[in-house]
Amino acid sequence: MNENKGSIAIAGAGIAGLSAALELAARGWTVRISEKAQALSEVGAGLQLAPNAMRHLERLGVAARLAAQAVAPQVLYLMDGRSARPLMAMPLGAKALERWRHPYLVCHRADLQAALLSACRNNPAIDIRLGETLSSSPGDTAFRLGCDGVWSAERDRAGFDKARFSGHVAWRTTLAADALPASFTNALPEARSVSAWLGPDVHFIAYPVKGGDYLNFVAITKGGNPGEVWSKSGDRARLQSAYRGWSPAVRDVIAAAPDWTFWPLFEMTEAHFLAPDQTILLGDASHAVTPFAAQGAAMAIEDAAALAETLDMPDRTAALARFETVRKARIAAVAKRGKLNRFAYHATGPFALGRNMLFALRGADSFLKDLDWLYAYDAVAAMRG
Numbered sequence: 470m471n472e473n474k475g476s477i478a479i480a481g482a483g484i485a486g487l488s489a490a491l492e493l494a495a496r497g498w499t500v501r502i503s504e505k506a507q508a509l510s511e512v513g514a515g516l517q518l519a520p521n522a523m524r525h526l527e528r529l530g531v532a533a534r535l536a537a538q539a540v541a542p543q544v545l546y547l548m549d550g551r552s553a554r555p556l557m558a559m560p561l562g563a564k565a566l567e568r569w570r571h572p573y574l575v576c577h578r579a580d581l582q583a584a585l586l587s588a589c590r591n592n593p594a595i596d597i598r599l600g601e602t603l604s605s606s607p608g609d610t611a612f613r614l615g616c617d618g619v620w621s622a623e624r625d626r627a628g629f630d631k632a633r634f635s636g637h638v639a640w641r642t643t644l645a646a647d648a649l650p651a652s653f654t655n656a657l658p659e660a661r662s663v664s665a666w667l668g669p670d671v672h673f674i675a676y677p678v679k680g681g682d683y684l685n686f687v688a689i690t691k692g693g694n695p696g697e698v699w700s701k702s703g704d705r706a707r708l709q710s711a712y713r714g715w716s717p718a719v720r721d722v723i724a725a726a727p728d729w730t731f732w733p734l735f736e737m738t739e740a741h742f743l744a745p746d747q748t749i750l751l752g753d754a755s756h757a758v759t760p761f762a763a764q765g766a767a768m769a770i771e772d773a774a775a776l777a778e779t780l781d782m783p784d785r786t787a788a789l790a791r792f793e794t795v796r797k798a799r800i801a802a803v804a805k806r807g808k809l810n811r812f813a814y815h816a817t818g819p820f821a822l823g824r825n826m827l828f829a830l831r832g833a834d835s836f837l838k839d840l841d842w843l844y845a846y847d848a849v850a851a852m853r854g
């Protein structure tokens with residue numbers, strides 16, 4: 470059993486807050502989480518959990534709690550949205566495990582949050598209070614962590630810039646696996662897959678959730694800012710017009726879904742971790758990025774693991790300064806990859822032709838190799854230097 474190192478107060482029981490609580494409690498801290506919401510609801514869509522996140526979730530025992538709900542896709546397809554032709558097929562499944570030593574999983578955000586929450590509730594060093602916000606006085610806590618998401622009050626209190634609307638919105642729906650249009654299922658050689666359908670200015674993502682019983686669909690389009698909401702009822706006709714001229718494989722899914730909701734994508738120009746009053750920002754409160762690299766949840770999980778290692782170091786002031794430098798560099802690299810993906814996914818005209826040629830010429834192995842820096846990364850080892 471670890472010695473009791475002191476207490477830490479966390480604002481937010483999202484992916485960052487719950488991961489941080491588990492990491493810190495495992496190293497001897499007593500943790501209290503204040504979550505503004507009265508209840509943690511099923512709001513949200515799917516999340517991708519790449520091997521760089523799974524290495525920590527496995528160590529924390531969360532992967533086992535998630536096993537029945539998460540799915541290990543066997544392939545990632547990049548599809549031409551108009552012709553429904555596969556542009557590239559990158560093996561995941563056993564290949565991901567062999568190459569990056571941890572699995573590549575997809576799941577519903579609510580299932581990941583529930584798995585983290587049940588692990589926290591099982592840990593006597595973690596106290597979770599729903600319907601509560603952190604008071605601004607530090608009290609007797611050694612540190613306070615702002616894990617309160619993209620519209621963070623803790624970030625605001627520290628005087629850092631607010632997240633700004635990116636100009637894109639994410640539409641979401643789910644369909645039961647046995648209710649999928651044939652045009653969609655026939656287009657994909659492997660059903661347990663992530664497929665990203667590419668086209669001018671918009672793209673469309675599909676993957677299984679809920680143990681494979683449902684498919685999660687996310688459509689990224691340009692759009693107006695509806696404010697700070699995670700689920701706003703969307704107008705199907707607007708979505709249909711954004712995908713005019715696309716393959717029936719996608720258009721039939723848009724038509725078949727019972728409803729579409731959407732949320733605005735916000736981003737921050739600069740990551741900030743260290744705030745006044747011994748406050749540390751983690752996850753989206755520190756560095757919200759658009760989902761083009763599918764790493765939002767993974768970065769929150771990495772932040773938590775890196776911070777727990779940092780606070781165990783003998784010279785904490787120096788270690789925290791290093792934490793900020795190391796994490797900022799990592800976030801910047803991921804944001805850069807997201808920008809590249811956005812350009813490639815939404816390319817038009819000659820850029821789209823060039824992209825398709827590149828996908829055809831480069832073998833899948835070269836794409837796997839190109840992801841080593843991202844998926845083989847160990848956030849704890851990176852702190853040790």
Ligand SMILES: Cc1cc2nc3c(=O)[nH]c(=O)nc-3n(C[C@H](O)[C@H](O)[C@H](O)COP(=O)(O)OP(=O)(O)OC[C@H]3O[C@@H](n4cnc5c(N)ncnc54)[C@H](O)[C@@H]3O)c2cc1C
Pocket residue numbers: 480481482483484485486503504505506512513514515516578601602603616617618619620621622623699751752753754760765766767769
């Ligand atoms: C309801 C919801 C649905 C989402 N759906 C998706 C999705 O479908 N797909 C996707 O990619 N990402 C989604 N996200 C975002 C995704 O979870 C994050 O980008 C990522 O996981 C980083 O997690 P985070 O813990 O930093 O932030 P979040 O997951 O946003 O968690 C922040 C938490 O802080 C709480 N909070 C906010 N303000 C305060 C306060 N003042 N005091 C205390 N608590 C506070 C919030 O209620 C929330 O529980 C969603 C987030 C939320 C909150």
